Amino acid sequence: MVKDILAKFHEVAASPRAQMDKYMAEGKKVVLTAPVYTPEELIHSMGFVPMGAWGADMELNRAKEYCPAFLCSIVQSILELGIKGAYKGASAIVIPSLCDTLKTLGENWKYAVDDIKFIPMTYPQNRKPDYGIAFTKAGYERVIRDLEELGGKYDAAALVESNSIYNKHNASMRKLDEVLAAHAEITASQRSDIFKSAFFMTKEEHTELVDQLIEELEKTEGTAAKLPVVVSGILTDAPQLNAVFEEFGMHIVADDVAAQSRQYRTDVPECDDPLDALAVKFANMDNCSVLYNVKKPRVQWIVDTAKARGAKGVVVVMTKFCDPEEFDYVMIKKACEAADLPLALVEVDRQMVQFEQIRTNLETFRDMLMM
Amino acid sequence: MAEEVKKAEEVKKPRKPLDPNSAKYKLGKIASDAFANTIEAKKQGKPVAWVSSNFPVEIPETLGIWTAYPENQAAGIAARGAGERMCNVAEADGYSNDICAYARISLAYAKLKECPEQDVAMPDVLLCCNNICNCMIKWYENLSQELNIPMIMLDIPFNPDYEVSDAQVAYVTGQFWDAVHQLEDLFGLKWDDKKFEEVTGFSCRASRAWLEATAQAKYTPSPFNGFDLLNHMAVMVTARGKEEAGEAMETLLKEYKENHEKGESTFRAEEKYRVMFEGIACWPYLRATSRGLKDRGINMVTTIYADAFGFDYNSFDEMIRAYCSVPNAINLEKSRDKRVKLCKDNNVEGLLVHTNRSCKLWSGFMAEMSRQIGEECGIPVTSFDGDQADPRNFSEAQYDTRVQGLMEIMEGNKADRAGKEA
Numbered sequence: 148m149v150k151d152i153l154a155k156f157h158e159v160a161a162s163p164r165a166q167m168d169k170y171m172a173e174g175k176k177v178v179l180t181a182p183v184y185t186p187e188e189l190i191h192s193m194g195f196v197p198m199g200a201w202g203a204d205m206e207l208n209r210a211k212e213y214c215p216a217f218l219c220s221i222v223q224s225i226l227e228l229g230i231k232g233a234y235k236g237a238s239a240i241v242i243p244s245l246c247d248t249l250k251t252l253g254e255n256w257k258y259a260v261d262d263i264k265f266i267p268m269t270y271p272q273n274r275k276p277d278y279g280i281a282f283t284k285a286g287y288e289r290v291i292r293d294l295e296e297l298g299g300k301y302d303a304a305a306l307v308e309s310n311s312i313y314n315k316h317n318a319s320m321r322k323l324d325e326v327l328a329a330h331a332e333i334t335a336s337q338r339s340d341i342f343k344s345a346f347f348m349t350k351e352e353h354t355e356l357v358d359q360l361i362e363e364l365e366k367t368e369g370t371a372a373k374l375p376v377v378v379s380g381i382l383t384d385a386p387q388l389n390a391v392f393e394e395f396g397m398h399i400v401a402d403d404v405a406a407q408s409r410q411y412r413t414d415v416p417e418c419d420d421p422l423d424a425l426a427v428k429f430a431n432m433d434n435c436s437v438l439y440n441v442k443k444p445r446v447q448w449i450v451d452t453a454k455a456r457g458a459k460g461v462v463v464v465m466t467k468f469c470d471p472e473e474f475d476y477v478m479i480k481k482a483c484e485a486a487d488l489p490l491a492l493v494e495v496d497r498q499m500v501q502f503e504q505i506r507t508n509l510e511t512f513r514d515m516l517m518m
Numbered sequence: 519m520a521e522e523v524k525k526a527e528e529v530k531k532p533r534k535p536l537d538p539n540s541a542k543y544k545l546g547k548i549a550s551d552a553f554a555n556t557i558e559a560k561k562q563g564k565p566v567a568w569v570s571s572n573f574p575v576e577i578p579e580t581l582g583i584w585t586a587y588p589e590n591q592a593a594g595i596a597a598r599g600a601g602e603r604m605c606n607v608a609e610a611d612g613y614s615n616d617i618c619a620y621a622r623i624s625l626a627y628a629k630l631k632e633c634p635e636q637d638v639a640m641p642d643v644l645l646c647c648n649n650i651c652n653c654m655i656k657w658y659e660n661l662s663q664e665l666n667i668p669m670i671m672l673d674i675p676f677n678p679d680y681e682v683s684d685a686q687v688a689y690v691t692g693q694f695w696d697a698v699h700q701l702e703d704l705f706g707l708k709w710d711d712k713k714f715e716e717v718t719g720f721s722c723r724a725s726r727a728w729l730e731a732t733a734q735a736k737y738t739p740s741p742f743n744g745f746d747l748l749n750h751m752a753v754m755v756t757a758r759g760k761e762e763a764g765e766a767m768e769t770l771l772k773e774y775k776e777n778h779e780k781g782e783s784t785f786r787a788e789e790k791y792r793v794m795f796e797g798i799a800c801w802p803y804l805r806a807t808s809r810g811l812k813d814r815g816i817n818m819v820t821t822i823y824a825d826a827f828g829f830d831y832n833s834f835d836e837m838i839r840a841y842c843s844v845p846n847a848i849n850l851e852k853s854r855d856k857r858v859k860l861c862k863d864n865n866v867e868g869l870l871v872h873t874n875r876s877c878k879l880w881s882g883f884m885a886e887m888s889r890q891i892g893e894e895c896g897i898p899v900t901s902f903d904g905d906q907a908d909p910r911n912f913s914e915a916q917y918d919t920r921v922q923g924l925m926e927i928m929e930g931n932k933a934d935r936a937g938k939e940a
Contacts, residue, residue, distance in 0.1 A: 212885065213883070213885050213886055214882065214885070215873050215878075215881045215882070215884075215885070217616065217875055217878065217881075218878055218882055244675065244676045244678065245652070246652055247651050247652050247653060247878045247879035247882065248878050248879075248882060250652075250676040250879060250882070251878070251879060251882025251883045252882075253678055254678075254849060254850040254882075254883040254886070255882070255883050255886055257850070258850075258886050259886075267678035267679075269675045269676070269677070269678060270675070271673055271675060271689060272648065272652075272655060272671060272673040272675070273671060273673045273689075273693055273696075276692065276696065277692075278688065278689050278691075278692030278693065279689065279692075281685070281688065281689070282685055282686070282688075282689035285683070285685035285689075286685075436656070437652075439655050439659070439671055439673070440659075441659055441662050441663075441668075441669045441671070443659060443663060465614075467616070468616050468878070470616070470617060470618070470652075470653050470656060470878065471652070471656055473613065473614040473616060473617050474613075474617065474621075474653075474656035474657065474659070474660055475656070476612060476614070477611055477612040477613055477660065478660065478663060480612050
């Protein structure tokens with residue numbers, strides 16, 4: 148049963164286009180959601196299927212007509228896929244401008260991909276005071292106006308329902324993260340599939356499948372991890388990267404990955420108005436390189452989580468050219484050193500085909516941890 | 519050997535002292551005094567802030583907080599040849615060499631607390647505004663951690679729309695007063711509306727004179743070498759809220775007008791071609807990039823900096839909107855239209871784009887925007903790879919080849935026009 152569920156996650160994670168075609172064949176409209184945080188609840192409530200657009204491992208070609216080589220390959224590959232028609236049929240793409248490269252993605256998208264509407268989502272960095280919450284709400288209202296032009300309809304009652312569906316999914320993903328920590332027989336690749344598939348399924352479907360998996364796993368005694376590690380970064384879905392984790396017996400007991408657990412840490416709170424509630428959710432979010440916080444609580448979060456989960460080390464998976472993560476890395480490194488927590492840094496890129504350097508790096512790290 | 523050196527010294531012309539009434543002297547003094555005065559103020563126990571270049575200077579100026587501008591400092595350090603040395607210090611601490619070189623230099627300075635190429639007073643507070651980039655947020659977060667001092671964040675998000683929305687004005691206004699109150703509490707200061715009015719007056723005066731001075735490039739030949747703007751801009755960054763900045767900028771304007779009347783220019787060559795330069799200067803190679811143009815008779819007559827520091831406003835709301843409309847905070851269409859206007863107003867014949875390794879935001883949609891500018895203005899566009907402060911990211915040979923190519927197309931265009939007119 149576990150095997151079947153994992154196979155389903157893999158199938159979805161490996162074939163986003165098939166998922167998109169399936170939803171469109173059902174008469175549903177698809178809206179792409181770019182990294183790092185989009186108001187999926189809102190898009191869902193207006194009758195669209197939100198589908199994550201985090202690019203793909205591929206050679207970049209057409210994107211180079213727009214982007215200099217030193218922009219992150221996640222963003223460049225999203226543009227490449229857009230230009231090449233991989234997202235054909237999508238009604239729109241919502242791009243938040245939480246980092247400099249994402250700001251440029253929206254501007255380039257307008258001219259590079261003419262059949263998929265660009266909807267900007269402008270978030271405040273001073274998101275916690277009332278004026279920040281009001282600005283987030285104004286950003287959501289802008290998204291609503293754009294989605295209404297595409298045939299969507301805003302309804303507060305529908306948003307209440309969607310907020311609840313998303314909170315339920317968040318809870319399941321958090322629970323799953325805990326359960327997986329105790330089940331080293333679930334590989335890094337399988338863990339990646341579970342998280343990645345969440346971007347390509349409706350949350351109702353994904354929650355159901357995740358809950359089934361949790362139920363099945365809880366029936367068994369998990370295999371103990373040989374080398375428990377915490378992984379941090381933006382994206383860790385490269386099959387070759389996960390194969391290296393597996394080869395060296397590294398078991399991910401927690402993640403601080405933007406495309407994984409960072410998505411599910413914060414719920415929509417109870418408020419009289421569901422749109423206010425969604426804005427408050429953003430205000431409450433933290434522990435992320437693209438969300439301003441001068442105290443950088445994310446750094447201590449990594450150390451504390453690693454200790455709480457019994458991790459022997461931290462692996463920072465750096466997406467090449469990701470400024471926000473590159474700045475945070477120095478602080479993470481210092482905090483890990485102070486906590487006597489071994490740390491490894493590996494650099495990934497969507498265009499990468501040779502993973503030997505990562506393999507050598509993590510092999511050495513494994514040897515250090517085993518000493 | 520000693521004799522050769524002596525001979526060389528003899529031939530070397532003594533540098534003519536600058537006229538203290540000249541704009542160059544006044545502007546240079548304001549820029550250098552900005553660092554020295556803040557160092558002195560720090561010694562006297564006055565509060566010092568490190569400030570990002572497009573933070574509303576009206577706040578520290580009104581409150582009487584002394585300021586230093588890390589971007590300005592990093593540019594100075596890079597121009598004096600120490601960019602790589604300082605970058606190496608930051609990289610040794612784990613900062614990737616993909617990070618903005620200004621940030622790396624500044625973080626290295628925060629660690630070393632000295633750099634003979636450009637020292638600054640160490641700060642008591644950080645005033646960060648991200649209307650130029652979000653990289654600034656991360657840079658200042660780390661400074662705050664490393665120096666254990668407070669950071670005040672004034673968030674001006676990138677605006678994907680052409681006009682500034684009322685929601686954005688309300689958001690930034692809320693933060694403006696929050697920043698003021700935080701600084702009052704931190705240093706026991708008191709906001710004074712009259713002083714604020716005076717400061718805004720100075721800022722607008724300097725901005726108006728700057729805009730008008732840079733607009734003198736409308737004349738052919740231009741009364742100035744555009745590389746002058748890269749130096750004078752320092753005053754607009756560091757001192758636009760001070761009375762002397764307005765006075766010096768007005769002197770600059772007067773000199774440019776006089777130059778035009780007398781048929782003179784600070785461009786010391788025959789002006790054969792006029793280009794717009796796009797991007798931050800390559801400070802480590804200022805001479806090489808300038809010479810590559812001048813030797814070919816190419817004058818860089820304008821740059822977006824001509825527009826970038828035009829903070830002229832008539833009300834508080836207009837001031838907020840001006841800070842929301844600085845070059846890196848606006849969408850492609852608005853960015854393009856500002857540049858098209860500069861190209862057309864100043865009879866630009868070619869666009870030279872610096873693809874700046876340090877600046878992802880500035881370079882990220884430059885390819886598409888410069889295509890559109892080229893089409894709308896009917897001018898050739900060429901780009902070169904470089905960096906604002908890390909000398910390892912620039913190749914003089916590539917620059918030279920690209921400039922040569924641009925010149926040949928401009929030459930061809932001139933010949934075509936002459937043929938048609940004949």
